[in-house]
């Protein structure tokens with residue numbers, strides 16, 4: 001059966017609306033925590049000029065690989081096994097300039113220590129003037145944007161105490177520490193945000 005995620009299917013079009021200019025300006029995109037690979041399939045199809053590099057860590061890798069065994073695309077590279085906690089990231093990433101690092105619904109799944117290494121990894125692979133796009137739920141000034149996000153946070157923590165909806169300010173501080181400047185913070189359907197940073201070196 002083909003790997004499938006309902007949220008990834010529902011959010012791909014709203015995300016494309018917000019990041020289409022950035023995708024148009026990018027040639028090489030690294031996706032972190034690709035999951036089922038649906039965003040890689042969709043964005044690469046919409047943007048045939050770019051090369052999309054899907055990745056996931058060991059626990060998610062078999063699902064991702066299965067997706068691209070069934071649905072290969074000329075502009076999607078073979079999925080990489082990439083755990084954000086393992087610094088430095090794969091040497092094949094530092095051999096080429098990455099114009100955009102993209103990740104959806106991952107920062108609240110991984111631990112805060114992993115979020116920190118996520119930014120350390122980006123520092124090594126993202127080209128100058130490159131973009132970072134992070135999609136997912138966030139808190140602002142310690143407050144959830146909606147009661148349902150507070151419930152979601154509790155559900156996440158019951159499942160895995162190291163996970164949870166992240167504070168925008170803390171994530172933005174990590175981004176700024178590697179020379180990223182926030183360009184846009186778009187409210188998205190289903191109480192999510194699409195955060196866009198650009199590297200300014």
Ligand SMILES: C[S@@+](CC[C@H](N)C(=O)[O-])C[C@H]1O[C@@H](n2cnc3c(N)ncnc32)[C@H](O)[C@@H]1O
Pocket residue numbers: 005007008032033034035036039056057059060061082083084085103104105106109110114
């Ligand atoms: C909720 S899923 C989102 C998947 C996909 N991005 C989407 O939007 O459907 C979270 C993803 O984060 C990945 N992930 C969790 N911890 C990770 C880590 N340490 N390194 C890389 N990926 C990780 C999981 O394997 C999973 O694919």
